Amino acid sequence: MTAISVSGLVKTFGTTRALDGLDLDVATGEVHGFLGPNGSGKSTTIRVLLGLLRPDSGSVRLLDGDPWRDAVALHRRLAYVPGDVTLWPNISGGESIDLLGRLRGGLDPRRRAELLDRFDLDPRKKARTYSKGNRQKVALVAALASDAELLVLDEPTSGLDPLMEAVFQECIREARTEGRTVLLSSHILAEAEALCDRVSIIRHGATVQSGSLDELRHLTRTAITVETARPATGLDALAGVHDLRQENGRLRFDVDTDALDGALRHLTGFGVVGLTSTPPTLEELFLRHYGDELAEDGASAREPVRS
Amino acid sequence: MSTQLSGASARPAAPARPGRSSTTAGTAALFRFALRRDRLRLPVWVAAGTAMVALQSVSSQSFYDTPGALAAYRASVGSNAATIALAGPPVGLDTVAGAVAFEISATVMLIAALMAMFTVTRHTRADEEAGRTELVRSARIGRHAPLLAAVLLSALACAALAVAVGSAATATGLPAAGSFVLGASFGACGLVFTGITAVAVQVTGHTRSVYGLVGGAFAVFFVLRAIGDIEGNWLVWTSPIGWAQATHPYSRDELLPLLLCLVAAVALTVAGFALLDRRDLGAGLTQPRPGRPAATRSLRSPLGLAVRLQRGAFLAWALGLALLGVVYGALADSVETLIAGNEQALAMFGDPDVGELVDAYLSTTFSITALLAAAYAVSAVLRARSEEGEQRAEPVLATATSRSAWLGSHVAVALAGSALAMAASGVTTGVVRVLQTGEAAALGRMVGAAVAYVPAVWVVAGLAVALFGLLPRLATALAWAAVGLFLVITMFAGSFDWPGWVSDLSPVSWVPLMPLEPWTAGPVLALTGIAVALLATGFAGFRRRDLATG
Known part of the structure; x- marks a missing residue:
């Protein structure tokens, strides 16, 4: 569906x-x-x-x-909340909520009251006197109080x-x-x-x-910080390991998700004392796609993954 | 914007100086910036006013090329209360130059007033309402600077209009001294409305209401001077338009009345600054009252919304046209007096039926009322455009509201509202005539004469709808240009030596001049057909096009 x-x-x-x-x-x-x-x-x-x-x-x-x-x-x-909510300056927030709800085909008054309460919105104010956030709340209450x-x-x-x-x-x-x-x-x-x-x-x-x-996340890299008993060598020769650097006696690097297993196996040979791994955030995904300095990675990442 | 403003702020910060100068800091930068924003608009306003004068000058000189023609003109104008009401005092009509000033001055006064109103509002209340003033005032810009810059810009435009009109009139062969007095009278009128707007933008928090206040002030002052001119009494001196026209260009060339204008303009501007100090940024003089926590039953459909949004404007226009109907009706009595006292006119019309002349006067006044009703209808249709452009149509059209229902609701307000306003002016004129003559039948005749214009008004509304559907981004400018064209045609087709098809361009000239002429079905059917076709075009265009925001 x-x-x-x-x-x-x-x-x-x-x-x-x-x-x-x-x-x-x-x-x-x-x-x-x-x-x-x-x-x-x-x-x-x-x-x-x-x-x-x-x-x-x-x-x-x-x-x-x-x-x-x-x-x-x-x-x-359906119910829609615009990105830039502009309302009729002379019409109160409560009236706008009712109007938009009725034009859509009705809204639930109990739910409307509950949402006004949860979003802490005064429905009596004229739209002109609302801040940006409060205008946003008007549109949200109108949308969420519907049965769309x-x-x-x-x-x-x-x-x-x-x-x-x-x-x-x-x-x-x-x-x-x-x-x-x-x-x-x-x-x-x-x-x-x-x-x-x-x-x-x-x-x-x-x-x-x-x-x-x-x-x-599979398409991106995990950040690893590792402390080993003996100085770890040869990591830079492994495929999928990037940005390797030494900091305060610890090794830091990023590793492609499919190369994670190989990298960890390699590290255990040097006696792992401590290890933290940070999963990639959406932020990193985003930056990877939009950071122009990472454009060379683009070709492989552009393959869409469908579920 | 950034270049101009940063130019001001990039200077080393001045030590905080208490006192007067700090509240006007940055005026020069804002003035230059405003001049840049209006580098096209203001020349268009000035050119429009100047072109009207030049056109009138050339046309009148060829039209009244013999002393006989001029004398006949003088006789007809001296006895026509409608012309005097629309134009001004019938003074100096013994020269062609004087006739030019008589015919064109009211129109250019209106242009000067509108130029001042739009210029001052655009750089003060409109910016403030949009939140731009907040940004500007956060820079090193004094509290009074935006208003001062706007007033100075408007004053500069008024001065430019004065010089341009003076030069154009002189260049087309009119006496130089009178030409510059004529130009100065327009500039002075513009200055007074600059001051009036400077006050109005403090009083109300909304651009739309500013236009209502200033437009209302113009209407009141225009009616005061119209009554004063017809009755020949002191009421002329209660109106800045009357002052400006009291210069009597080309005959007396009086400059003293312009001093009155100047004093009033300065006093009003000072009052504007005083009010500015008594209000908060973004607010008017009164605090907004809280509204209803929930909508009433009337606000449940697109039409309910359109009525709610437009009812204030409708009531103002309907009231205005009804009052105009009272004034026009009241002046009908003076038409008889004027004719009786004007032997030349009586001779020219060959001992006319006075009742017929009154009817001729009334039919002229209804054609003017029809143009005003058309202007209202256009503004009501264009409300749909501003709703769309300012992104308020989007959330409504994202509900189960069809495009036709949404546009139809605004169009319904425009059509019904303009018809009601027209009928209201017919009723008030009729009631006054009934009181004057004691004939009950006068009411029906006046209402009929007014309502006969409704199909013509709807054609203009239909034109605005068609433009909205097909050319949304140009619709506002083109629709108002059409209204302006029809106004020029109706007011001047008689005095300009124009071919018949020019006057046929205006739907208003298709309507029989009731009550002078009998009602005929032909033009009504033709106009209704055109209106329907234009409306259908507009709706079809809007259903097919993208929503055009911004």
Whole structure:
């Protein structure tokens, strides 16, 4: 079951090629991280998924429908939180929540009250007087109080404080428990790491990698710090060992995941006294894909991994 | 932006100087930056005003090329209350130059006032509302600097308009002294509205409300001077537009009234600074009241939202047009007095039926009201464009709201609102006429005459919808340009020596001049058909295109 299926999506604005053959697959019931740096095409993709922009080419399916042609019918089943929430200055937050909910087909008043409480939002204030974070909360409450089966969230936590970020993560976990599908665009990697079952990483309007976090970790390196009884030699000759250096009598190096076993076997021959291994963070994945100085690694990493 | 502002901040930090100078620090940098942002806009405003004068000058000189033609013109204008209400005091009409000043001054005064209003607002309240002023003021920029820079920029534009108009009028063959007095009168009018805007941007926190306040002030001052000019009384002196026109270019060339304008402009600007000191950044003079914690039942559909967003503007326009209807109706009595007292006119019209002349006057006033209703309809349609451009359409269209329903709700407000506003002006004129004449039938005739313009108003609204659907990014500019064109056609088609097809460009000129002429179905059906076609084009275009934000 797929909630979202995009392949070869192209969208140009004048001479700018915003989306350049983007692929995205989101399974029903999963929380899918949609990651990429600023300007990489995340919001454009989401606008195409919402039928607000018309694709130039490629196929786009959303909840088994065509997002452009069946926009109204599909929108009854989804809720959207824009990245840059702008509200009507003279309308209060509570009114905006009700309006957006009703236009979607109704929201649960009990849930609305509960979410207002959890997000600590005063619904009486006119939108003009809300801070960025509070405008974000209005959109989040409106989306989460609906019974939508798909939540499309475009950088929903930019502007939220850490306390509210925690509330948001709780709400997303609850949504997953209820069986809802979530597409979460973000560049906050800790958030994606905490919430997402699978992620897609895009760059320059194209998908560079997608898969579960475990699968992605396999594509990258583990950082090892080791202290041995006798000076360890010959590591630099092993394939898959990078960036070897000596620090305070300890050896530090990064090792490709498939070369990890060989490296450890080699080290035991020198009497391991202490060892720490740090799994790659999403941050490192990200930096590896976007750091231009690591471009030479790009060729091998570009192979998409599908589950 | 960064280059200009960093230029100011890169200087070694001045020691903190208490006192006056610090609140205006950075004015020069902001002024240069504002000049750069408006390097196209201001020349367009100045050129528009100057071109109107030059065109009028050339056209009038060929139109009134004999003393007889000029005398006939003088006779007809001297007896036409509608023309006097729209143009100004019928003074100095014994020369072509005087006729040029009479015909064009009200329009260019409006251009000068709008230029001042948009220029000052753009660099003060609009920036503040968008949060840019906060960024600017965090640099080494004094509290008063943004307003001072905006006022200076507007004053510079007014001066440029004065010089350009004076030069253009002289170049087209009018006496130089009078030409520069004419130009100065426009500049002075612009200065007063610079001051009025400087106050208005402090009073309210919203750009839209600023336009409402300043536009309302212009309307009030225009009506005051219109009544004063027709009645020939002191009311003229309650209006800055009256002061500027009291210069009587080419006949008396009075400069003293311009001093009044200057004093008022300075006083208003000083008041603006005083109010600025009494309010918070981003706020108006009053604190916003809290709203409802939950939406009422009316806010449950796209139409409910459009009505909620647009009701304030609708009420203001409807009230304005209704009041205008009262004024026009009240002045109908003066038409009779004017004619009775003008033997030349009586001779020219060949002992006319006075009732017919009153009808002619009333039909002219309704065509002006129709243009104002069309301007309202365009602003109501373009609300959809600003909702789209400012990304407020996106969350609504991401719900189960179709594009047609969303656009249709704003269009419905525009069509119904403009029709209601037109009817309101017919009702008020009618009631006043009933009170004047004692004939109950006058009410129906006036309402009919006003409502007859509704299809023409809807064509203009339809044009705005078509532009929105097909050319979203240009729609605002093009729709207003069309309104301006129709206004010029209606106001000047008679006095410019234009071929008939030019006046046919304006849908308003298709409508029979009721109550003078009888109602005919042909133009109404044609206009309705065109309106429907334009609306269909706009809706089809919007359904097919990308949402255009920013």
